[in-house]
Amino acid sequence: MKAVLGGIALALAATSALAEELVVLVDTGTEMPMARFERGRLAAGIHKDIGDALAGALQRQARFLALPRKRLVTALAAGQADVLCSYRQEWLPGPFGWSQPFIPIDEVLIADRGVPAPRAVADVANQPVGTVLGFAHPEMTELLGTGFVREDSPSTEANLRKLAAGRMHYALIGRTFLDYHRKTGDFTLPIHPPLPVRSYMGQCAVSFAGRLPLAEVDRAISRLRKDGRIDAILARYR
Structure with a gap:
């Protein structure tokens, strides 16, 4: 019985941890200062800093999913990621929500x-x-x-x-x-x-099949803008 209860507790913990993620999609063709990859994983750059800041404002843990540009639309539409940032609607055709513009x-x-x-x-x-x-x-x-x-x-x-x-x-x-x-x-x-x-101002495309509604992402972005976090991130690379 204890073993069964322990297994259930572990499963619930894993589910909770998954629910607390913010999965951020990143194009593997992106260069610094936007992104630097090490062994296929995002290691540094503006995309990482903004993703981490956005996740923090949402009280979640950022996880970055790096994919080639041709696979971005399919992955986001399928809910494999929650957001893709520093894009504009005319660049990314698909059934997505779009955040307020906030990345100059x-x-x-x-x-x-x-x-x-x-x-x-x-x-x-x-x-x-x-x-x-x-x-x-x-x-x-x-x-x-x-x-x-x-x-x-x-x-x-x-x-x-x-x-x-x-x-x-x-x-x-x-x-x-x-x-x-x-x-x-x-x-x-x-x-x-x-x-x-x-x-122009870049936005975040938000997956309708992801973990977060657009309104929640927008509120988090507003908080980051208000406290100067976005400006501070960009200033580090100038």
Whole structure:
């Protein structure tokens, strides 16, 4: 009888522990400062810091599920994870709830000092511009049309290496990525002041099949914003 009761207690404890998790989905193709992976597991970066902070605000334990970009929609829709953050609805088609916007994302155009400083997007018409494969840049397409010549690379870091090697002169990059790689000394090429292209706020996609309702996630985000936690996290990488 004691053995049976003990088994039940263990099962209940395991169920309780599972219920107290917040499973955060992360794209394995993401680079620092957003994410660093070790042996397939998320080890550091903004995604981890925000996931841990969000879990803490929800009084849960964060667990990170790292998957390739092509599997994100299916996994989130199936409830394999609760949230996927720093995305926008137009990037992630699917039956998800969307949190309030709270992660600032600034896209800039950079140019090396070997060419004149672009004063407007139109100045790079018909010139190769470094982009990351699979990422859309609607403002560039709208302004330049067929004059937007993409030079696709597998990652932002690859684009920075191309710039440093003189293989191209222009690239689109998130300001957070640029600031981080300058801070760490990974990117030392002299460039003109970055030209702002667009600014927006990232959100969290919330699975309807997950453990938490959207309203609860939103309340937790509001608390993190109010106490300055989001700003403090981002400041560490600038």
